[in-house]
Amino acid sequence: MPQRIVIVGAGQGGLQAAVSLRQEGHTGAITLIGSEPHLPYQRPPLSKAYLKTGDANSLRLRPRNFFEDQNIELLLSVTVTRIDPAAQTVEHSVGSVPYDHLILATGTSNLRPDIPGLDRALDLRTLDDAEALREAVSKAQSVAVIGGGFIGLEFAAVARAFGLEVTVAEAASRLMARVVSPEMSDRFLKLHRGMGTTVLLGAPVSCVTETGIVAGDVPVTADLVVLAAGVRPNSEVAERAGLATENGVLTDARLLTSDPAISALGDCAAFPDPTTGRLVRLESVQAATDHARLIARRLVKGDEASYAAVPWFWSDQADSKLQIAGFATPEDEAIVHPDGAVFRFDGDNLSAVETVNAPRIHMQARKLFAKHQRPTRDFLAAHEYEIASMLR
The missing domain is CATH 3.50.50.60 (FAD/NAD(P)-binding domain)
Known part of the structure; x- marks a missing residue:
């Protein structure tokens, strides 16, 4: 088990990695490096609730004393400038820190x-x-x-x-x-x-x-x-360190990079989709936190499981809550159910289900993907696209 773990990126994924490492029983050193001056906070409300309330405290994920209590070294307003894989050190704007294992949670930047x-x-x-x-x-x-x-x-x-x-x-x-x-x-x-x-x-x-x-x-x-013209993965420091990159930091199904002492998670990680095998990069809080938990289990418990969680996304626009279970590409075909749910298909297989203000159907769709992975058109047609029937 690595004793000194450094996490670059103090967003929700990076924070979850630190939290999960302690929850899994890691007793060694943890350093969490963030480029912003703020304690780790939620990003999704920035474009919605925060603009209305201006309440930054409600965004905070953990109070400052949490990091002291959990013996997590938190470095804020610190920019990572270089990773040296041979020496296993991270150089940053105020010094450097050694690692036995490094977790990249660098996220994205606006295009x-x-x-x-x-x-x-x-x-x-x-x-x-x-x-x-x-x-x-x-x-x-x-x-x-x-x-x-x-x-x-x-x-x-x-x-x-x-x-x-x-x-x-x-x-x-x-x-x-x-x-x-x-x-x-x-x-x-x-x-x-x-x-x-x-x-x-x-x-x-x-x-x-x-x-x-x-x-x-x-x-x-x-x-x-x-x-608001999209984002790009923050993978420059990884690329300069010689790690493989392709629309993000390339990882295997365990979220290990081309260097076995470095993992990557969240928006910056490009990994094989568990159902199709194609390379994907998921821009969602859910994926980042799931990635973090998987990496922590691997580092502490030796669990070599692949990432296989069902992707899901959401967007709140006025009084309409869009929710997506699964992961579709723009080319995937769409079939609209009478209840308004949109079923997306990659060839013969279901790739995603889109809903608006239908949380029950959304949760059923997530359960369907977890149970059947890639339901076929024939399977859905036999159940008249009623997800509850398929789950039974």
């Missing part, structure tokens, strides 16, 4: 496309971003959002609730195209337009001006511009 004037746009990724955005919203009357994914649409819904004029500019031909079916895209397009939001599709932003943006050929006037 910043090559758009003239983009420095005028505000990001929404960190607590500091959200604080700055909340103040800017209080002084604005109109906002332009670059990107029609989860974060952009969640923010757009909150801005409309505040009474701002909102324009969403999406380069793709539909909303949330990377993660949901065309049918679900259409449903949320109607939702946002019904709220009074202007949604421009197939409208890549060509520049950010002092008075707004230009989306496609359309000039949009806005007091405030928010960038």
Whole structure:
């Protein structure tokens, strides 16, 4: 069992790794390194509840004394500059720390496309971003959002609730195209337009001006511009250390990197999907915390199990809660059930189930994937797409 464990990244995944190591019985040294000045906090509410309340304390995952009580060394406002796999050390902005095993939980950063004037746009990724955005919203009357994914649409819904004029500019031909079916895209397009939001599709932003943006050929006037055009994995330090990378830090099914003394988890980790074997990278809190628990069991108990949890995702937009069980690609076919659930198919096999304001069906879908892994079309048709019947 490694005695000195270093975790780079103090988000929910990194924190969960530290917590799980202690829960599993690790008694050696744990160092948790975070680049932000804040104690580990929840990110999902930043684009929703926090913008309304401004209550940063409610986001905090653990109080400061937790780290003292659990003998976890917490380094905040510290940037990792280099990993030396041969010497097994992590060099950072205020020194260095040795490790027997290293866990990379570095997450993602906002994509910043090559758009003239983009420095005028505000990001929404960190607590500091959200604080700055909340103040800017209080002084604005109109906002332009670059990107029609989860974060952009969640923010757009909150801005409309505040009474701002909102324009969403999406380069793709539909909303949330990377993660949901065309049918679900259409449903949320109607939702946002019904709220009074202007949604421009197939409208890549060509520049950010002092008075707004230009989306496609359309000039949009806005007091405030928010960038929500996707993310990229923070894998640069891993790549410089010689680790294999491909849209993230490459790992095997146990979340071990190409170096057996280094693991990776969460948004930065690219690993084989447990059902299809294809390389995936999951941007979800659930995946990050599940990864952390699996790595802790491997390091402390010697459990060599592969990651096999059912992926699930959610997005709260106005009064609509979108939930997805499973993992689909944009090419996967969609079949809409009369109850509104959307069943996605990778060839002959079910890949995901999308629902809105249907938590019971969502939970049943997660149980279905856990029980049957990849149900076939024939199996679903035989049960008339009634998930409760399939579970019985």
